[in-house]
Amino acid sequence: MIKTDILIIGAGPTGLFTVFEAGLLKLKCHLIDALPQAGGQCSEIYPKKPIYDIPAYPEILAGDLTDKLLEQCKQFEPGFTLGERAETIDKQEDGTFIVTTNKGTKHQAPVVAIAGGLGSFEPRKPLLENITDYEDKGVEYIIKDPEIYRNKKVIIAGGGDSALDWSIFLSDVASEVTLIHRRNEFRGHLDSVEKVQELKNQGKIELITPAEVVGLEGDNKIQALLIKKEDETIKKECDHFVPLFGLSPKLGPIANWGLEIEKNAIKVNNALDYQTNIPGIFAIGDVNTYPGKLKLILCGFHEATLMCQAAYQIINPGKRYVLKYTTVSGVDGFDGTRKEAPKAVVKKIE
Ligand SMILES: Cc1cc2nc3c(=O)[nH]c(=O)nc-3n(C[C@H](O)[C@H](O)[C@H](O)COP(=O)(O)OP(=O)(O)OC[C@H]3O[C@@H](n4cnc5c(N)ncnc54)[C@H](O)[C@@H]3O)c2cc1C
Numbered sequence: 001m002i003k004t005d006i007l008i009i010g011a012g013p014t015g016l017f018t019v020f021e022a023g024l025l026k027l028k029c030h031l032i033d034a035l036p037q038a039g040g041q042c043s044e045i046y047p048k049k050p051i052y053d054i055p056a057y058p059e060i061l062a063g064d065l066t067d068k069l070l071e072q073c074k075q076f077e078p079g080f081t082l083g084e085r086a087e088t089i090d091k092q093e094d095g096t097f098i099v100t101t102n103k104g105t106k107h108q109a110p111v112v113a114i115a116g117g118l119g120s121f122e123p124r125k126p127l128l129e130n131i132t133d134y135e136d137k138g139v140e141y142i143i144k145d146p147e148i149y150r151n152k153k154v155i156i157a158g159g160g161d162s163a164l165d166w167s168i169f170l171s172d173v174a175s176e177v178t179l180i181h182r183r184n185e186f187r188g189h190l191d192s193v194e195k196v197q198e199l200k201n202q203g204k205i206e207l208i209t210p211a212e213v214v215g216l217e218g219d220n221k222i223q224a225l226l227i228k229k230e231d232e233t234i235k236k237e238c239d240h241f242v243p244l245f246g247l248s249p250k251l252g253p254i255a256n257w258g259l260e261i262e263k264n265a266i267k268v269n270n271a272l273d274y275q276t277n278i279p280g281i282f283a284i285g286d287v288n289t290y291p292g293k294l295k296l297i298l299c300g301f302h303e304a305t306l307m308c309q310a311a312y313q314i315i316n317p318g319k320r321y322v323l324k325y326t327t328v329s330g331v332d333g334f335d336g337t338r339k340e341a342p343k344a345v346v347k348k349i350e
Contacts, residue, residue, distance in 0.1 A: 012040020
């Protein structure tokens with residue numbers, strides 16, 4: 001049994017920042033994530049994309065943001081159960097919760113913070129009979145490392161931001177980039193649509209629209225796609241096929257925990273502390289909903305900070321916590337390290 005103060009489900013940016021804020025209050029955290037690495041959407045979906053709206057970072061790659069969050073919370077020695085999905089939750093007589101994963105690992109804590117984002121990641125796959133035969137053999141639904149496409153022939157399918165952005169990015173990496181969409185219109189940022197138009201005009205991206213992939217061919221790995229364009233079916237050789245049709249948001253097992261759910265998100269009390277309808281269980285970051293909710297990283301950070309104050313009260317009933325600035329109090333890690341601003345010196349000026 002893994003025991004901790006705050007059990008965090010989801011090691012995305014919200015979950016990671018929770019560790020830091022909890023650490024300032026001397027509360028220990030353990031994180032569970034279904035993915036094999038921390039970082040949530042930032043590391044799984046868009047690690048190489050720059051984010052422009054993180055306070056004080058004019059630009060930061062999503063992967064680098066994850067690294068920095070991990071570095072920031074390291075002092076508070078979080079525990080991790082990675083590659084396991086939280087399946088069940090049981091309230092104990094003493095008020096604590098036991099959360100068990102799909103692999104049977106048990107965790108116990110007085111406070112549970114669900115930072116599950118979009119839930120377990122499930123990419124929408126095209127309905128092609130033999131597509132599973134080519135998964136990880138040239139067919140990828142998420143681009144993790146663009147370098148694998150260097151000097152390769154890549155066909156991307158999709159009509160949203162991911163398809164547009166990756167086509168633009170890979171036009172400098174791959175030997176050939178083809179973008180296929182079933183409509184002539186794309187639903188993405190105007191800048192991205194215009195950039196793809198420009199790259200098409202320069203011959204750096206081939207656009208096939210309105211068209212649909214209807215067949216996959218290759219021995220052991222993908223070698224060609226059959227593409228239906230109007231009444232014609234064409235065969236196009238490729239080394240990689242990347243259908244980017246988005247992720248279907250699925251809360252997964254959390255949806256059966258007796259929490260109030262609205263449109264696939266957990267309802268919380270945003271006037272106070274982001275607690276759910278079950279006392280002791282909080283929901284923060286993309287996974288929650290309340291009037292005016294914005295699914296942004298910085299909103300998750302804010303919610304995590306307020307949630308930790310409420311968790312402190314549950315764990316230390318009756319004890320008053322006086323907010324201290326880190327510039328004044330410094331930061332004492334659980335690993336014995338201390339960060340503090342240089343002390344003022346007293347020295348005579350003659
Ligand atoms: C392409 C793209 C670009 C974006 N750009 C920006 C941007 O510029 N600025 C911005 O602010 N936001 C941006 N976002 C949104 C941002 O990534 C999210 O707001 C942020 O990731 C939410 O963080 P989170 O920690 O709440 O959830 P997530 O990052 O979704 O992490 C949740 C984690 O919980 C895990 N999980 C879920 N259920 C379980 C379970 N039952 N058991 C175990 N683990 C579980 C998941 O595996 C996941 O790792 C972008 C998103 C995308 C897809």
